[in-house]
Amino acid sequence: MLNIIVCAKVVTDPEAPVSTFKIDPEGRRVLPAQGVPPVLNPYDENCLEAALRIKELHQCKITVISLARSLPKAVVKKCLAVGADDLVVLEDDLFEDIDGNTTACLLAAAIRKLGEYDLILAGRMAADTNAGQVGPGVAELLGIPSVTVARKIEVNDGRVKVERVLADGHEVVEASMPCLITVSHELGELRSATVKELMAAQKQPFTTWQARDLAVEISSSKRSKALRLYKPEREVTCEIVAAETPEEAGANLALKLQQLRQI
């Protein structure tokens, strides 16, 4: 039986209007947005979907691990409702404001503690930081190969065949298991849970571990520090290209773009 581990982060809804995004430049932190709900990181939803597709073809156990200072259970239990077998919640006040390296250390420790694993799936990046560090970091710490930005995953005879997204298409990569794959949105949306599955998920027990269960020295694992946090200034100026006819307008626009070295 394959043991698949899915790393899933809870983020504030990235679809929220830009106007709700507020920062504290002095404290170098993002302020909690009013009225914006927490959701599963969309790329992590893609991961879970990848795991569920593998489960449709192979005997599998899917364990989801989620880490935060405090996790909204209704959000993470959705993973159980759609078909994950186990949920491990890593929660501790010490997990406040940790960086990518610490997160990777904690996740790797939790995965080691879980024991056997064949495949670890993580999102290509978290929608709140867009850093994309944690997945490969976990692979590095566990000493296993990693493949990034997958859009399709096939499992066969102890190996994975992965289609990786490239700027101009895709490439096919193979790796032996155990390995870690980061998943991109091209893989497809997470399926919905039915009312019945939601009810069943509610009754399913889950595991909670704290920092002390993982034996990770959090103070020394923090490697990155925000030097400055700011919202980029964007200026929009509009100029109407004057012309008598559409043809003339096209020609004038081309000229203007050339002058601005845009074409």
Added chain:
Amino acid sequence: MLDQTSQWYKLQYPECFVNEEQRMMQKVFADFTDREIMPVRDKLDDDVTHEEIITPILKKLQVDLGCQKNAIPKDYGGNQLPLVACALKQEQIGRGDYGISMHSACTEWGWVPVMLAYLSPPPTGKAWAKAVLDEFAPRFVGNELRVACVNMSETESACDIENPLNESRTVGVRAKLEGNEWVINGNKFWASNAGIADLNCVVCNMDPRQGIDAFTLIYVPEPLPGVSHGKFEVKCGMQSDRNTSTYFDNVRVPREWGIQGPEAWAIFQNTLAAPMPLNSAHAVGILQGAFDTLLEYTGQRVAGGKPINQHLSAAAILGEMASVITVGRAAFLELAHEYDHMDIYGPWDSVSMVAKGHAVHVFTTGKLPELILKGMELMGSYGYVRENHYEKYYRDAAVAKLVLGGVQLGYFATCRQFYDLDYSSFGPGKLQKPA
């Protein structure tokens, strides 16, 4: 975008009424509404064939999420959802479109009589429920879109049928037993899902002179010889909810699909009570949808030198809406919670529960139209244009008030808690009791 972590949310949906499982479902329905209904809510009423937009949405809600089995007992593969969860669902879907939520709610309603009978001790009701569930539940727990309907109203005053003091003597559809079959004749009108239903719970009477003793509930599947329909009514919106007449012309069904007499009457009275918290939740959802639209618009539109929501006259309307939402929500949650705990609060058809149910229902649905109309003024001409998403709530609000016997009957039922109000349709200057 429902943020279940905010303090406002916690105050609106307190833990004493909403448990974690119900919260999870609420979030799923809220997301469903935001994703599937909101982007097309101004186009739903134009989808007259239902093929383009409405049926695909209904399939996702009823089949993929599994809502068409919400009121089917767990023993039959159903969800057997508590009323609080159903109400939270209706509020969220109603925020997007009352027609879609009504369609879904009425499929649930169609199963309420057998679900109640199945879960209650009396053996006759249980046997009836078992026969109906054995035959029809498998169709509803599968992967095809299925629709149920409570076919009760008739062209001659539906309120008279819903008025309990009339003891079903105004029901015009006749049922008679011939050997091992029920034979049904007569016409029904107005039922939600009529004409598209796979299964009808038909409200009949065998002999109006005998009132409750001859009252009958019979499940009639479709298609079936003798069952036909008129055209779908064209209404002030609510396209997703089909209403039409149903004609029964010597329709024959097996005896075990029907139940008769006082037990059937009690099941019917409970069935009439069931939608009180649900339609109240619809009303709150409609008002929330209107409020959200208004809040966004009045925050952006500058008139009289400042955003409209900064004018105190506008703030007073917005504040009034928020206060009715808050009170309405608290009321429907409390009511649904009480329904879910019959062991503590008593049966749904007791005088007090009926009074309470109607009191909540009349308040929430009755407040809607006037408030939403007031809000329309804040949007000026933009308010009555479909693509600005406000006027639909105005139309939905007007309809929400008409269901379940309307406001007057609701007030009368509430008064019955305090004194013996006679509002039956029979007596001097009114109808003659059937001789």
